[in-house]
Amino acid sequence: MSMKKPILFVIDDDQQVLRAVVRDLRSVYGKDYRIMSTGSANDALHSLAELKNKSETIALFLADQRMPDMLGVDFLKQAKEIFPEARRILLTAYSDTEAAIRAINDVQLDYYLMKPWDPPEEKLFPILNDQLEEWQSNHKPEFQGIRIVGYQWSPRSHDVKDFLSGNLIPYQWLDIESSDRANELVVSNGISVKNLPAVFFEDGTFLVNPDLREVGERTGMRSKASKPMYDVTIIGAGPSGLAASVYGGSEGLNTVLVEKRAPGGQAGTSSRIENYLGFPNGLSGSELSRRAITQAARFGVEFLSPQEVVDIDIKDDYKIITLHDGTTMNSRSIIITTGVDYRTLDAVDVERFTGAGVYYGAATTEAHACRDKDVYVVGGGNSAGQSAMYLSHYACQVYIVIRKNDLSSSMSQYLIDQIKATPNIAIIPETVVTRTYGDGNLDAIDLRNVVTGETKKVEASALFIFIGARPVTDWIKLNIIKDEKGFLETGRELLKYESFRKTWKLAREPFLLETCCPGVFAAGDVRSGAMNRVASAVGEGAMAIKFVHEYLAEN
Numbered sequence: 001m002s003m004k005k006p007i008l009f010v011i012d013d014d015q016q017v018l019r020a021v022v023r024d025l026r027s028v029y030g031k032d033y034r035i036m037s038t039g040s041a042n043d044a045l046h047s048l049a050e051l052k053n054k055s056e057t058i059a060l061f062l063a064d065q066r067m068p069d070m071l072g073v074d075f076l077k078q079a080k081e082i083f084p085e086a087r088r089i090l091l092t093a094y095s096d097t098e099a100a101i102r103a104i105n106d107v108q109l110d111y112y113l114m115k116p117w118d119p120p121e122e123k124l125f126p127i128l129n130d131q132l133e134e135w136q137s138n139h140k141p142e143f144q145g146i147r148i149v150g151y152q153w154s155p156r157s158h159d160v161k162d163f164l165s166g167n168l169i170p171y172q173w174l175d176i177e178s179s180d181r182a183n184e185l186v187v188s189n190g191i192s193v194k195n196l197p198a199v200f201f202e203d204g205t206f207l208v209n210p211d212l213r214e215v216g217e218r219t220g221m222r223s224k225a226s227k228p229m230y231d232v233t234i235i236g237a238g239p240s241g242l243a244a245s246v247y248g249g250s251e252g253l254n255t256v257l258v259e260k261r262a263p264g265g266q267a268g269t270s271s272r273i274e275n276y277l278g279f280p281n282g283l284s285g286s287e288l289s290r291r292a293i294t295q296a297a298r299f300g301v302e303f304l305s306p307q308e309v310v311d312i313d314i315k316d317d318y319k320i321i322t323l324h325d326g327t328t329m330n331s332r333s334i335i336i337t338t339g340v341d342y343r344t345l346d347a348v349d350v351e352r353f354t355g356a357g358v359y360y361g362a363a364t365t366e367a368h369a370c371r372d373k374d375v376y377v378v379g380g381g382n383s384a385g386q387s388a389m390y391l392s393h394y395a396c397q398v399y400i401v402i403r404k405n406d407l408s409s410s411m412s413q414y415l416i417d418q419i420k421a422t423p424n425i426a427i428i429p430e431t432v433v434t435r436t437y438g439d440g441n442l443d444a445i446d447l448r449n450v451v452t453g454e455t456k457k458v459e460a461s462a463l464f465i466f467i468g469a470r471p472v473t474d475w476i477k478l479n480i481i482k483d484e485k486g487f488l489e490t491g492r493e494l495l496k497y498e499s500f501r502k503t504w505k506l507a508r509e510p511f512l513l514e515t516c517c518p519g520v521f522a523a524g525d526v527r528s529g530a531m532n533r534v535a536s537a538v539g540e541g542a543m544a545i546k547f548v549h550e551y552l553a554e555n
């Protein structure tokens, strides 16, 4: 294990500026980081190679744009090849902002900092803190943290990996078929390979074929409520539930958020969300959830995960929430943000391979395993398109299978353009997957042309399915009004239901996001008429809190 401090590397030809920055950085970051500096970009590039050979880590580059031997942007471009994980900040003068903005795309610049930055307490350190925090969250020092030993194509291993990555817990994956370390761990601990996966924790203890809840508990997640009563209970930590939590917590409501799997919901599985306001570079779903959950925690929101709500009930205006472990919680109001699930593919034998080559809505966790293989994506929506783009960096060839004859009616144009420009993605139109084959894990599928009826068998090492959504509302036994597809009805839409008119007893109409049960709200994709966007889910989550206030005020 390396005990070397990670490096903050400053490059500026102006010696005076360089000295000032180094002094500032040392005073604040000297304890945890090594500060390196040079006045020449070429010298810097030479030392980078050397640092790499010595297994040193660079956390952040701070490079001046105008240097005589090289532009800062060009330096960062080359530095990125050697230390891709380091954060990249460009120091610019006002007149260079255009170059800096271009660099956001060219070198995936993380920030540009305008000179001068006095006082550094206000203009430099907060930015660096932010950048270093992000770097820390992605940085995986060698052989630290949790290790999972298992078989690549095992549904159980997939579950554990998916669970940990969804909960933003870094782990090291050790494939028993290719890793010496994995074999050493199994042999030295007397674990039978047929019982894999095994999860090893930092303190050296391990669990064999564990329940996800056990893994959650061992990693410090909380699954039990700490208070007798909450102002609001939010069920589901997708974008909508996370937004509701942040607003609930920040506005002083006693708030609890319950999530059965991992924060982020569907968005958490997205490799790149490009249209969320304020992130011109796009951001990954896990990044968005990490930020949101940190924000909610800061406002004192209690987060129970992994924990599933299995029922809700109402007694004298109080809401009783029953959890999977049989315990109950009490709350004055509820926001249901349980979102949607992907529909399962209707193909022969597909269940046998779920998690072993067939995946629903999860391209990021398994992408590495697709290196140099042919993979298939089923579905023509944005989520399918994004995943195909992501997979194209790993797989030899990505095929998108769609029932329609093109993508134009179902996918955003920017994604269609990206796909067109990617040579290893091909679209197979007017086609459905009808059968899956394999010995343990998927190795082939049948494709049937819906126009000609012709079927052919093709090799496929993975199948990623993104076909339409089903609301997650079956668990609600309470007599709540849903539309014909099972989405929760809210607000004025309820007025068209006769059952509503008979049971609604209040003088007022239901609030915009209120269900037919007063004080029970629905927000995000689970709601009938929702927009299926991160931003609208977030907006509705925030709005729901406003109505919770109004509801609580009248009770």
Ligand SMILES: Cc1cc2nc3c(=O)[nH]c(=O)nc-3n(C[C@H](O)[C@H](O)[C@H](O)COP(=O)(O)OP(=O)(O)OC[C@H]3O[C@@H](n4cnc5c(N)ncnc54)[C@H](O)[C@@H]3O)c2cc1C
Binding pocket: 235, 236, 237, 238, 239, 240, 241, 258, 259, 260, 261, 262, 263, 264, 265, 266, 267, 268, 269, 270, 271, 272, 273, 274, 275, 276, 307, 308, 309, 310, 337, 338, 339, 340, 341, 361, 382, 383, 384, 386, 387, 472, 475, 523, 524, 525, 526, 531, 532, 533, 534, 535, 537
């Ligand atoms: C791959 C992919 C890419 C996408 N890309 C984009 C994009 O680029 N831009 C965009 O705007 N939108 C995108 N979307 C759509 C967007 O992610 C969704 O609209 C958004 O996530 C909806 O948020 P939500 O909070 O309503 O529900 P969800 O995200 O579905 O979250 C619901 C949460 O509730 C939890 N839950 C369910 N039942 C229970 C229960 N009983 N107890 C406890 N917890 C429960 C689930 O585990 C889940 O975490 C994408 C979706 C996918 C799948």
